[in-house]
Amino acid sequence: MTQKIPKKIQLSPKLHQKLQSLDQTAKDELTDLIYDLLKQASTTEHLLAMQYLFSCFTMKKYPEEFEDYLPDSPDPAQQRINQIRLAQVEKIRRWEANILMVSREEMGHLCYDMNLLAILGKDPYLFRPNFPVPAESFPLSKPVNLMPFSQAATEIYRFWEKPDHLPLPDPKWAEDLPAHIKPLYSMPHLDPVPFDPDVAEKEALDFLSDFLEGTADGDQLNKVKRPLQYGSFFNSIEKLYTFIKLYLLLGLKYKILEGKNMERIVDEHYGFNIVLNPLVLGQFEGYVEETIDQIIQEGEGVWGIPPTLGSHFWVFQTILESMAKEEKETGLPFAPALPVIWNPSYVTPPEFHLSTPGTCTQTSVTAPVTNEVAIAAMQLFNQAYQVMIRMLSGFFGHYEIDQTTGIRPPQVNAYFQTAFYPFMTNVIRPLGEMICRLPADEGFVPNGGKVPNRCAGPDFLIPVDQLNEGSIKEMTVPFSELQDYLDAFEKMRISALKLSEACKTRGYHMAFYQQPDARDFDVSFTYLAEHLERISKNFAAYWTGQMVAPVSSRGFQNYSSTFN
Template identity: 25%
Template sequence: MSTDNQVKTREDLLYLLSQAAELEHSLACQYLFTAFSLKESTNEGVSQAQLNKINRWRRTIINGIAVEEMLHLALASNLLTAIGGAPYFRRANFPQAKTYTSLKLSFKLAPFNETTLNRYICFELPNNFDTEEQKASWNQFCQRIKDEELLRLLAALPQPLVPRKLEYNTIGELYELIHQGFQTIGQKLFIGPFEAQATGIFKEMIQVKDLDSAIKAIDLIIMQGEGSPAQRDDSHFAKFTKIREEYLAELQNDPNFQPARPVIENPLLSLQQDNTTPGANIITDTLSRDVVEIFVALYEIMLQILLRFFAHTEENEEQMYVLKSAFINLMPFGVSPLAKAITQLPASDKFPGMNAGPSFEVYADVQLLPQMSSAWIFFQERLKEIAQACDALINDFRTQSYPQLRQALTEVSATLKNIAHTISLKPNGGTWTNGISQLFSPMDIAHMKPRGPILDDYNDVKNSADEILRQVCSKNMPPRFPEGVWTDARINLFKKWKDNSFPQ
């Protein structure tokens, strides 16, 4: 490594960790968009055997890759906090080429296809392989990807006025620079308050207090992402290459196989100031625009809640639990059903036969709301407003032709109302309606529904109260991850409700 491209100061590390956080956030959005574009039914022109593969690919991309990118964003946030910085959730709107010139790969929202998989494989390209032949082959493969049309456009764009002082060609190289910086500067880096870092959400979450824990966090990101220093079957690179192999094999068997819906690339409600790269497609269908607007608002409030969780100030243990639970439930029971529904709606008369997609649009930087009281009031107000928008569309005549959309909106509305009730600075009441029912998150309810008890049913919870109390007191339920076991405040509230003869 050239001495001109080494990390020597705290400022260098803060810059690179912010770059890493932005990359991880952007990758997660791209991977989720691709997963949401996949078909969900044999009614969409695929066989049951093909649908089984598609469902497996979706689970791998969402649970096995995108969720880990969010873990990497969380780890980068803790690393930033540990050395005196702050969590960094900023990212540019899609599409972007110029913003990410160090990687020389375009960042865009695209449906599932071979071209998209090729780009993702190159994002996650390891720095090391088992043999030099493998390394040369994959490097040549990714060089071809980088030379395609969109990246030829990149070469024609103006060069930045201020050159980047630290360059990297792969995400692996970026983390190698960060690793080197921590090793070089050493223990004096760690000036941030340890208690300000986030815990929970992810099983592998690491709090960074010294050089050893910082290196452990960086190594985890590298191993999960690119699989360095040796190839790993559970790395993102390996997972994407396996999906690509299976996809190409299925195309050999059935040349007409189309696993994804006809979703437009880079959908937007409107061009933003940072849309400097051609390729954005404006959604003009009025119903689709209304649904995507709800999605954008939901995505934004989810990020603001997550940022508050990472940069908390006065929140106590129970309030931290509420923030964590809110974020964890907003993704599978808010963002995901809405995004899938959007990919079945028309995009625009300009794109006949093409569907819209979730834009992951940001209208401004995601800012921390610094005052706890006003932040929580804002969260509650915003969640209720988005739920009301869902209810309005459910009753809109335009959604009559889209029963899956109405179902998604109904599910999302119920989730938002549940979470809005829990995000309150006022103590939970002691009745089922005001306090007890809100102890059970959408994830809790979905997890227990097949076996019982039905946690959103008063009588079922009342009749199972002894067993529920036994489980939560023994810390067996809920599972430690992602939401975590109940706090003492939650247990005491439920016990008091039981002792008071279950007021409704």
């Protein structure tokens, strides 16, 4: 693998002189430009993380979810089928684990973007547009859908994560797309252009020069600063980060940016063991370089030929290679995912979605969920998701840690000990998986625990006007009062219990319900209610300081309260 070698930024004498003599108004305008770019980056990482999560939720987990799995049959041919399905379930679980790892790393990239916002002196930005996202509003200039796991979805994901220097064909399988999705792909989209870092850097410097001179093209400026409204200027994530890194480094070098909030730099990764942040004042430029290089290399695996092992591109490539062998080697049809609909939706107010040019309306590219139980579960998921965003916003926006004891302030501790684990693991993931096993249609009639012909799925809805910045901020900032969180947890707990009862009343079962275990819908929703009750109590104890848990990492093992 070749290593990227940092090089000196080459500026024209005119741009050098301009950067040295900016007044405060111009400095503020440049800061706002970088802020707009970082919002695009965080939006991108957020969209990809949730898109990958959705596909994981749709993956089959139990052999009974294959229609031809009949464990009680004495027929040798059937027993061979059973063995194949058991082996395939294990393969699917490995694929799921790898994609979950990719999603978690995208969340880590989102964390880095929050840190860069902190250095800029800005609050966290955890909004992202609702699915599906039009191609012109996404830095890769392709539509972003909630897709059940499949070969087609995995090829799209591989395309998202490919190094820009790799000439991989643009995936456009109109014949394999659901009918209601095809209009998104029939619209004119930008073709992928091989990425050249020198060309991208020159383009960034030329744009910066025009921006500072006040001569930037208005349409281009709108696309750079307001992509959700005017369409994205970028057709490459690497190009977007090239602009961000260059502008941050120049801003710091020329003292346009002061470099703020070093104590807010988070180096704790979603509940796992960490190494505490070693940064000190004066290392902002190094942090910017290393952070953005890590984001790009973890994702696309750039600077390596072939792309880096363990990169997101490599993960999806190896899954595709493994999937391609299944039907050929077994002789059996292979569907690794449940029949979950693309872009499930139970509500489509126009203001909740970005508009799509031409005749493609938002209603036409979502699949309606009409089953009342599934809708209630989707609403519960969205309540949990929105509360999680508020907790993450509170964590990133007020992060602080005692470098001696490893203890955070009570409210920050409450967010950390709740939002990452157990909330993501014990609420978001199991609830998403259950929704993908509920019927999408109200007319569904239970049939011996068989998987419905059309399954619902979470839509990750943020119910807010997609272009109203004031409403977006109000929906994503943390609650200021503990009681607001406790009320939200209690509301979700009651909803989970109602769902448990509704599944029993309607006779809904998961495909493995005949087994003597406790994973059926009613029991799972009851467990979810119990999780929410426990989470609420723990959250309150952390918030009020009754529980004081230090970072669970090396050097910080001395708990200060027996209540822990």
